[in-house]
Amino acid sequence: QSALTQPASVSGSPGQSITISCTGTSSDVGSYNLVSWYQQHPGKAPKLMIYEVSKRPSGVSNRFSGSKSGNTASLTISGLQAEDEADYYCCSYAGSSTPWVFGGGTKLTVL
Amino acid sequence: EVQLVESGGGLVQPGGSLRLSCAASGFTFSSYDMHWVRQATGKGLEWVSAIGTAGDTYYPGSVKGRFTISRENAKNSLYLQMNSLRAGDTAVYYCARVATMEWYFDLWGRGTLVTVSS
Numbered sequence: 001q002s003a004l005t006q007p008a009s010v011s012g013s014p015g016q017s018i019t020i021s022c023t024g025t026s027s028d029v030g031s032y033n034l035v036s037w038y039q040q041h042p043g044k045a046p047k048l049m050i051y052e053v054s055k056r057p058s059g060v061s062n063r064f065s066g067s068k069s070g071n072t073a074s075l076t077i078s079g080l081q082a083e084d085e086a087d088y089y090c091c092s093y094a095g096s097s098t099p100w101v102f103g104g105g106t107k108l109t110v111l
Numbered sequence: 112e113v114q115l116v117e118s119g120g121g122l123v124q125p126g127g128s129l130r131l132s133c134a135a136s137g138f139t140f141s142s143y144d145m146h147w148v149r150q151a152t153g154k155g156l157e158w159v160s161a162i163g164t165a166g167d168t169y170y171p172g173s174v175k176g177r178f179t180i181s182r183e184n185a186k187n188s189l190y191l192q193m194n195s196l197r198a199g200d201t202a203v204y205y206c207a208r209v210a211t212m213e214w215y216f217d218l219w220g221r222g223t224l225v226t227v228s229s
Contacts, residue, residue, distance in 0.1 A: 100161075102156040
């Protein structure tokens, strides 16, 4: 069982918006603004999409945005495109004992 | 080109050992914290180990005492020595980069597959 809880799958049609949730605890997501999100296409390496809850690395589309409320972080993708179909993982800093914890991943299907 | 390339994966029997390598290029390797993250087939990502620029190391309980992370800055290389391997260690192992004083993985390799089976 993963430390952070994500829905197994979400779907949307091209042009629509979707949101993926990532629920942790007061020891990880709730305590630190250090949530990051990664996109992974089949057989490929993960790619950083969001860091520090809501910041976008250079080169990542502004269709991707992040937020956090309490122990739950969220990734929103607006204007869905076929190329967005992938697995998405959240990650949070969790303190000195086990510093990094990941979610189980969410498979995004673009209908 | 800025990249990380893993190698050393393969088939190993339970209780056996394996050493993974990660070759870095295109950036100042010695200035970054480096990590190993694994992914079992069809499963999520799991953080495995980290080494700081000063050589400080970190492990989760699931691998502590069995895995050892190390780095050789002169060779721009990261290593993971894995001992007492179990079936549950079967996964693709990725090396990943974290900038010092940052808390996200901004560069990943493509991974190397480790299969623990008799």
